[in-house]
Amino acid sequence: VFDKAERLRDMSPTLLPSLLKLQEQTRTPLTVILLSHLPWSSLLTRTPSIDPTTLLIIPFTPYTKPTILSIMARDCPPSEDTDFFLKFVEMIYDVFQRPCKDLNELRHLVALLFPKYVEPVLAGKVTRQQTGKLFANIQFYIKETLHSIYLREISSSEWQKTSENKNLYQSVVRPALYDVELPFYTKFLLIASFLASYNPPRLDVRYFSRTGDDRKKRK
Structure with missing residues (x-):
């Protein structure tokens, strides 16, 4: 099982065809499963020779809000009220629903933010009903x-230590925002856009079309 199969596009163009023919090459009853958020056509940018009719493509519809909430309810701490x-x-x-559609990322955000959310309640400063103050x-x-x-x-442990001091939190998080390795094509697309x-x-x-500018120059 290969999760985030779109990363295979940045590797050797022969890797994906080889994986799909693994059963034929090894003569064993193997099944290769590729999981990706992108459609199958997006994985064929460097390997167009693969016939999609030989594959079993199973699309999954996005989670609805009630489904996401029901899944994330399982992360409720044992000592905490479920409704709260x-x-x-x-x-x-x-x-976060617009900038973030990933369930695992939402669960990560809840794990980071909930301790800070419930902190005033545990300190006796507010009640669980005062959601506005929380x-x-x-x-x-x-x-x-x-x-x-x-x-x-x-990480969650670092968050708990640094979030006690907002200035310290900014000093830890902000520099990391600029230390990001972009995907291969995204990097060059960004450079091309800048130029x-x-x-x-x-x-x-004239610069970006293969045919060039066919307009005749004025005399």
Whole structure:
């Protein structure tokens, strides 16, 4: 089973065809399963010779909000009230649903933010019914987390230590935001976009089209 199979595109172009013919090559009853968020056609950018009709493609529909909440309810701490935890999970889902569709990432965010959310309750400063004050208490951390979705630049244990001091938290998280290794094609697309931004739009056809600018020059 190969999770995040789209990463195979950055490897040797012969790797994917070899994996798909593994049963034939080894003469053993093997089944290769590729899991990806991208459609199958996106995996064929470097290996167009693969016939998709020889494969069994099973599409999975995205999780609905009730399904996501029911799955994340299993992460409720044993000592915590389930309804209180679910209200927090739903709030996090509503805040992060647009920039983040990944269930595992949402679970990671809940694991990071819930201890800070419930902290005033455990300290006896507010009650579980005062959700407005509880939300206001973690607004700073939610804003910071929105800048670093998917990066995982800080672990849960480090979060607990550094989040006690907002200045210390910023010193740990912010430098890591600029230390990111982009995918192969994304890197060169970003460079090309940067270079193209210095050229007038009227020259795009001349520089980026194979046919060039066929317009005749004025005399």
